[in-house]
Every structure is written in C-alpha cells, then in structure tokens.
Amino acid sequence: MTAPLIEIDKVHKSFGGVHAVEDVSLQLHPGEVLAVLGHNGAGKSTLMKMLAGAYPIDSGEVRVAGDVAKIASPADSQALGIETIYQTLALADNLDAVSNLFLGRELLTRFGLLDDDRMEQAARETFQRLNPNFKNIRVPVRSLSGGQRQVVAISRALYFKARVLIMDEPCAALGPEETRMVHELVRRLKADGVGIFLITHDMPDVFGLSDRLAVMKNGKLVGCYRTADVTEDEVLAMIIGGKPVARVAQWRAG
Numbered sequence: 001m002t003a004p005l006i007e008i009d010k011v012h013k014s015f016g017g018v019h020a021v022e023d024v025s026l027q028l029h030p031g032e033v034l035a036v037l038g039h040n041g042a043g044k045s046t047l048m049k050m051l052a053g054a055y056p057i058d059s060g061e062v063r064v065a066g067d068v069a070k071i072a073s074p075a076d077s078q079a080l081g082i083e084t085i086y087q088t089l090a091l092a093d094n095l096d097a098v099s100n101l102f103l104g105r106e107l108l109t110r111f112g113l114l115d116d117d118r119m120e121q122a123a124r125e126t127f128q129r130l131n132p133n134f135k136n137i138r139v140p141v142r143s144l145s146g147g148q149r150q151v152v153a154i155s156r157a158l159y160f161k162a163r164v165l166i167m168d169e170p171c172a173a174l175g176p177e178e179t180r181m182v183h184e185l186v187r188r189l190k191a192d193g194v195g196i197f198l199i200t201h202d203m204p205d206v207f208g209l210s211d212r213l214a215v216m217k218n219g220k221l222v223g224c225y226r227t228a229d230v231t232e233d234e235v236l237a238m239i240i241g242g243k244p245v246a247r248v249a250q251w252r253a254g
C-alpha cells in the first residue's frame, strides 16, 4: 500500500448547534477513488469543503503527503494539489471556457499582461484531451451543456496537475452519454495516479468507479469498506440505518 495522499484525522465542524462533521477520519491513496455516501445533510459536502479551504476545521487535522496541512483558503488547498468540483459546478457563467479554466490563475506575458494566446492554446489542448468534440470554448459557459461544463471543471484538475480531486455529485445533472464521459474521465485521472473523493448518491457510480466507500450519517462516519467487499443492499442499509456492516471487516489504515 502506498503512503496516503491525504489523511483526515478526527476532524470536526459545527455550524452553531449543528454538528455537520463529527470526529471523521479518512485516508485517500494515489490512484484511488473513494466514494463518500450518505443522506442529504450527512456532512459530505462540509467535509470536502474543509479540504477545499472553503470552511476552516474546528478541530482535528489534515495531513497531505504526511505533513500537517494548513488549509485556510481555496488558494492554500490548490497549492497543495487539491482541486475541487463543487456540487453547484461553480463556474463563472458569463465567462467562456478558457477564462474559467484559468480563473484566478491566469497566464501572464513577461510584461505582466494576460497571455490570451497561450491560455487559449493550452485550454484547447486540455479540453481536446478530455473531449475531442468540445469546440465552443469561446462562448459564455452558461450556454454549454452539463457535460461540457463538467469538462471545463475537470480540465482544471488536469491542467494544474491535481494530486487530489474532489468531485461533489459530478453526474447528478447529466444524461447517460455525459455520465459515461465523466466516468471515462475519472478512470483516466485515476490511471494517472490522481486520488479522487467522489461524493455521490448513485449506486452505479459507486460500484462502477470506486475502490473504497465511506458512509456518513448525521456528521459521523458509519463505516469505510472496500467496494468489492460489500453489496449494494448493504450499502443502502448503512446509509439508511447508520450501522456498519457486521458481515465484513472495515477497511483499516496501515
């Protein structure tokens, strides 16, 4: 087993009286897809937003490649090689695909001006790798399809060479063809050694893509298993009942 890319160690987060995340520990390894499951409000997005630098953690610790990470902002998270695709697919709707790829990390000429030519060229190459059919990269992304928007969001991970990718329900709003494309992209990033947190409610996503799965309920971790060790019925029972599967051993670090 390779050293973990990320170790989440006894992390807590409350909003007022709501314990959104309570004492959660998880690890993610290179080239691994870890599905994060649980009902609405289980704490999945909150956990991931702490890794993304959107929320500070209340207590506990996150280690990246063995070192304690201070993630106080999205820029800190990105500097650690963590890219996030939010549930809302946060793109700047009025900007085109090229501008969205480089948003906040624009390429500059040696005179300090925006290097539009170099950005367009790099964007074209990156989008091409993800989906050769995606050509309308100079129109506002608001007019793109869900699948094309996913390409733009995922292209950030590819271009900026993410080590860790957080995908919050990447296929929720997609049709079957676009879902297939996202699955293909996940497999490709995984083959490149990227570690992926995949938040999803979709069992075909879980069983088609993940190596391990973690179930959360009411902010707590119910259990963490190798996907191949559990059945769909057992996973659904864990999500609903909030109890670990007795039949199989949980995945343990070390």
Ligand SMILES: Nc1ncnc2c1ncn2[C@@H]1O[C@H](COP(=O)(O)OP(=O)(O)OP(=O)(O)O)[C@@H](O)[C@H]1O
Pocket: 015, 018, 019, 020, 038, 039, 040, 041, 042, 043, 044, 045, 046, 047, 087
């Ligand atoms: N910014 C916030 N302010 C106050 N409460 C919040 C905030 N964000 C999340 N919560 C609360 O924390 C809990 C966990 O929410 P979270 O969004 O992490 O759930 P989730 O598992 O991602 O659910 P879903 O599947 O619906 O996306 C919920 O009770 C939610 O209301």
Ligand SMILES: [Mg+2]
Pocket: 044, 045, 046, 087, 168
């Ligand atoms: Mg969520």
